Amino acid sequence: MKIVKDIGTALAVVLVSVFVIIAGISFFSAPDSSGLLGYKGYTVVSGSMEPEIAVGDFIIVETEPYADVEKEDVITFQYNQELVTHRVNDKTAEGLVTKGDANNIQDQGFVTEETYIGTQKILIPYFGYVVTFLQKPIAFAIVVAFMGIYLIHLYINPSTKEEEKSNI
Secondary structure (H helix, E strand, O other), X not given: OHHHHHHHHHHHHHHHHHHHHHHHHHHOOXXXXXXXXXXXXXXXXXXXXXXXXXXXXXXXXXXXXXHHOOOOOEEEEEEOOEEEEEEEEEEOOOOEEEEOOOOOOOOOOOEOOOOEEEEEEEEEOOHHHHHXXXXXXXXXXXHHHHHHHHHHHHHHOOOOHHHHHHOO
């Protein structure tokens, strides 16, 4: 029984840690913010980069300097009040030329230092669906309820020192 409890506790700690990190990154992901330790997270909502980046994926973008962007990097930028993540096809004096992998034509205009947000570093498939779900009030209530049930379980069934010694 102690092994199951230890596994459950370890799993809970790992899950809560992951969600706290992702929540922190998401919270500081506004285009004008510097992110959390230089990273921002976004849920992909269009298929313009498929098959490499699909709808529902979660990407973590590093806010590295504009001058460090290279051809073929996948970058996130602001275009008409929307966030877009596309591949850099060319660097010109006017700015970066971008195009979605699934698109037939390149994007209109150029990505400049003012509209550039960062370069994609990590992709977590399907995790964007989880992030989107957790932003809903009912999901928050469910998570809090499960945490409460777990704490009640620990209070009702505390392990004693004799139990811990007998399980070693």
